[in-house]
Amino acid sequence: MNRSANELRSNLESLIASYGSAVVGYSAGVDSSVVAAAAWHALAGKALAVTAVTETITTDDLLLAAQVAEQLGIAHQWLYYNELDIPNYAANPTNRCYFCKDALYVRLRQAADDVGYNAVLDGSNADDAGDYRPGRKAAQEQGVKSPLLELGITKAEVRQLATLYGLPNHDKPSAPCLSSRVPYGTRITREILEKIAAAESALRRLGFRELRVRHHDQVARIELPPSDFQRAIELAPQVDDAVRAAGYAYVSLDLRGFRSGALNETLSETLTETLTQIQLPSQLTT
Secondary structure, X not given: OOOOHXXXXXXXXXXXXXXXXXXXXXXXXXXXXXXXXXXXXXXXXXXXXXXXXXXXXXXXXXXXXXXXXXXXXXXXXXXXOOHHHOOOOOOOOOOHHHHHHHHHHHHHHHHHHHHOOOEEEOOOOHHHHHOOOOHHHHHHXXXXXXXXXXXXXXXXXXXXXXXXXXXXXXXXXXXXXXXXXXXXXXOOOHHHXXXXXXXXXHHHHOOOOOOEEEEXXXXXXXXXXXXXXXXXXXXXXXXXXXXXXXXXXXXXXXXXXXXXXXXXXXXXXXXXXXXXXXXXXXXXXX
């Protein structure tokens, strides 16, 4: 079913208006930016965007979050805490995202309670339902609303909405948190996150937009769209120097190309199914 951007916008704003007031978990990604824009139009002064400032968000994304919120005119707050202090997070189990999101949603709910707002919203969209996302369980436990997902709005439709709202990040590539670049079971440290961030920032300065730097001890495994392979080869000395300067000893190009959730490929279907059924206590937060 083809839906126009105007129809999607109307449905989204109507749903959000029904909440009466809302706090939006806002990361400056295109999904949460669209939810923030819709919330501002639907609720005006009863919408608040809240951005978590942690070890796993880049400085570039924080600057973008401030820019987009200012352009929208939505009230915006920063939420400071250390993700590496969250129990079970730094050990990087396969359900790490559960602990991350649970800690975030608890804090967003507190922020909503502090200002007397009814709902907490996130930017999950319909395409997220097809991937391994332990954080969805945390959202359900904490009563978080996912209006894009509820309305069946896909990533492609989110980008249409972002263009309609005039968002400067409408074509921003997806950028999950830096911890998603670290293989499950490898302990996450601030040093590792800083290396990944520095390497990815350096590659963007070379003109690559959609990418991941996967961390494998001394090896940086770069994922790029196959259409960028030729350019990466032509710029091989610059790419190598840039990533080594971030702290890696070896630099490799993944010949399978860029793909979201690549580290989930090591999970068996059985393990994934088991983990999504585990009943985890929401109290495991700081």
